[in-house]
Amino acid sequence: MSKVEKLEAKRSFYSQIKGYSRLMRVGSAVAGRLTVYGNSERLALVSADGFREHVKYIEYSNIRAVLIERHTLALKILLLLLVTVGALALILLGSDGFTPLVALCTFLGAALFGALILALRNCSMRIVTDVYDHYLAQVSRYRKARQLLAIISANMEPYLERSEG
Numbered sequence: 001m002s003k004v005e006k007l008e009a010k011r012s013f014y015s016q017i018k019g020y021s022r023l024m025r026v027g028s029a030v031a032g033r034l035t036v037y038g039n040s041e042r043l044a045l046v047s048a049d050g051f052r053e054h055v056k057y058i059e060y061s062n063i064r065a066v067l068i069e070r071h072t073l074a075l076k077i078l079l080l081l082l083v084t085v086g087a088l089a090l091i092l093l094g095s096d097g098f099t100p101l102v103a104l105c106t107f108l109g110a111a112l113f114g115a116l117i118l119a120l121r122n123c124s125m126r127i128v129t130d131v132y133d134h135y136l137a138q139v140s141r142y143r144k145a146r147q148l149l150a151i152i153s154a155n156m157e158p159y160l161e162r163s164e165g
Contacts, residue, residue: 033049045134062131063127
């Protein structure tokens with residue numbers, strides 16, 4: 001096998017990128033980033049976490065469902081903890097010295113911080129194909145999930161019309 005044949009066998013996604021256009025970028029560098037490329041036939045999901053990148057190709061004709069699950073419980077817990085910590089802070093202003101109420105307020109403040117982090121991830125998204133269920137962990141904001149759904153549905157229209165006919 002010659003060097004040229006070896007290089008062609010190891011062609012990366014970025015050498016084939018000319019046929020794709022970048023549709024959107026989702027996520028942060030810390031939690032992992034997902035860049036969505038597409039053309040008229042398929043979607044290419046390039047997920048980067050740390051120093052590794054993974055490419056998933058999804059044919060529009062193979063997509064059976066796009067599922068978006070919205071998480072609202074974390075936001076409700078966040079609001080409840082915020083009100084509780086605020087009320088305890090007002091009570092603490094009237095008391096003097098270290099009381100068990102200070103320890104409770106500190107614990108609820110830490111729980112408030114955890115609930116805030118959970119509330120930042122307000123949805124999860126999956127693309128279901130014939131063979132596999134693709135969970136997109138980087139898509140954690142509802143607005144971005146809706147944008148990606150709009151892109152997928154716009155590109156799937158020809159395949160839906162063909163299957164109806």
